[in-house]
Amino acid sequence: MISTMVALKIMGLVASSTGILVTYRSMPSPAIRSKMMKIFKLGDLAVKHKTKNREIINYPSIVDVRVKEDVKQIIFNLPDGLNPEKVVKHIWLFKQKFGEHIELHSKSTKIFILSIYQESIKPFNYEYKDIEKKIKKAVLPIVVGQSRSGLEVYDMLEYPHLLIAGETGSGKSTQVRSVLSTLIQYCDTDKLKLYLADLKRSEFHLFRGIVNEVVYDSNALYKVLVKLKKEMKKRGDLLNQNEVAHVSDLINPPPYIILCIDEVALLKKENEIMEIIEEISAIGRALGVFLILSMQRPDSDVLDGKLKNNLTVRMAFRHSDEINSRITIGTGEAAYIKQSEKGLMYLKKDGLQKVQAPYLDLKDAKKLLQPFQNLKEVEVTVTNDIEQHQVFGVLEP
Ligand SMILES: Nc1ncnc2c1ncn2[C@@H]1O[C@H](COP(=O)(O)OP(=O)(O)OP(=O)(O)O)[C@@H](O)[C@H]1O
Secondary structure (H helix, E strand, C coil), X not given: CHHHHHHHHHHHHHHHHCCCCCCEEECCCHHHHHHHHHHHHHXXXXXXXXXXXCEEEECCEEEEEEECCCEEEEXXXXXXXXXXXXXHHCHHHHHHHXXXXXXXXXXXXXXXXXXXXXXXXXXXXXXXXXXXXXXXXXXXXXXXXXXXXXXXXXXXXXXXXXXXXXXXCCCHHHHHHHHHHHHHHHCCCCCEEEEEEECCCCCHXXXXXXXXXXXXXXXXXXXXXXXXXXXXXXXXXXXXXXCCCCHHHXXXXXXXXXXXXXXXXXXXXXXXXXXXXXXXXXXXXXHCEEEEEEECCCCHXXXXXXXXXXXXXXXXXXXXXXXXXXHHHCCCHHHHCCCCCCCEEEEECCCEEEEECXXXXXXXHHHHHHHHCCCCCCCCCCCCHHHHHHHHCECCC
């Protein structure tokens, strides 16, 4: 065993000195093995079965330990029959043993990677020129922030509707500001229309005269939603006539539309409004109409049912407790983000990932968006079905 360990470590060191590999692998040290076993025992992370004479307990097995520059990774395998969700729920136990700066990822329903870092992800400032290089391929780029593996960016065309939640002062408004600022700088005005609703009247004044419309109360928002509903109906007819599945398959696709609502929970009693928002979440993707919704407390009345499931991406900044965190991301993790960790979040997309949002303050955002001020508002209208049919036509095979 010892000779294998030495051999593997030496292999790694030799390789890293040639610059080919920076990772070396080793068998778990007794200290790691003992900590992991304690976690498995305390959390009852095991499969038990009885034979005639005794009880057999199968714990997860450590299959590998990898050491990179700033991270140690312990890879372990679950025994058949152990629910991976039970392992995720016990992340607090892993933290008690290995410290706060850990991440737990499942590679499959059986294989887990526990990553142990020296320190937390550092806060950083929003710089469009750094971001620009990473978003070139996206149509509607959403810049999430810095994860352990670099800048996290995704395309809204692939992951259509976004929920941003977190308690007051956790970094939501800053994130909405930087997400919208990126979209404004990156997308041509004839390719993207932005509608914003600021029900707290605190944030979106920044975007007045830049986006298509900013509204501040539910009556005005209702008018916008009715307009979008009509637009979706026309776009649906258009897809039908042209026999295509998505507006981007049309020869002249209409502009994408993003509706961003700050503090959507304030609308929970506005049934007509919530109905149209739900409708957008259900059918908007194919029609090129997308939602960005933010809220302080993830309200289960608002998020129950269809809407929550259709919000395919969730950013959970610090939450007040585990129950609220579970509503947003399905686990209690966001309740353990410290109050001092501004802009830190859990991103729920394909899995769960810890990400630090970029910091863009109001003054800098104003400066950044200055060149986009006073652009003429261009209304989104699809003239009429027949005309559109001729204009857009179907893509040549
Ligand atoms: N990404 C970040 N990096 C560093 N600091 C941040 C970040 N985001 C926010 N902060 C700090 O936290 C403060 C509060 O942020 P923000 O206003 O975005 O919170 P919020 O969740 O929107 O609060 P509220 O719901 O009350 O509007 C900011 O003034 C800033 O000092």
